[in-house]
Amino acid sequence: MWADGDGFVSISRTDDELSVVCQRERVPDGVKFDDGWSCFKLQGPFGFGETGIILSVIEPLSSNGVGVFVVSTFDGDHLLVKTTDAEKTRTLLRQAGHLLV
Template sequence: MNNALKIHFVPGRYAVSRLAPNATIPDWFNGPAFKAVIYSEDETTIVCLEDRVPAEIETEKGWACLRTIGPFPFDAAGIVQSLVTPLSTNGIGVFVICTFDGEHVLIPASDTKKASQALKAAGHDCQQPR
């Protein structure tokens, strides 16, 4: 695999919310833009645009979303690492969601410029945030 990734900032500000295990998908989740539901044994995690999340839901708001442009072979090694390492070494927290065609990485919206600079310094083709 070529180490250079093509990365875009996805428009919007995102939230990561916690619901009860096996929760049904709420109506406020629906709509355009990137979104994800992750079920685990002890919780349901929802990622969507932050303006959709009701105030009473346990949530972390203020996230920007980066997306790698794939697809990549499923057995390709190092894709997530080559994306996360420059962010983490520059003190930027990440929340990673992998899809069939690529990766989505949530970072604090306040760190978008710093993230773009770190990813470019690591050799990636990173589109400037809007």
């Protein structure tokens, strides 16, 4: 099962799609996938009334050509960027005043 074990997993379903975000080694043979992503966790929990959290993270990345994929959970958010952009992402987030641990 894709969702078993340690590590980040997200499952989303719409009327016409099922998306599973997981570690590459969990993807069964023959399933379409896009690999080479790195995940940054935004440490929550954040109140639903708190605004601008995602924007404060995405804006410096988007302004510098870094594409992002955001997955939100009840207590936090996960920012996925291509692994080739991971170091640039770290630098840009630090420059924007975000603490990376």
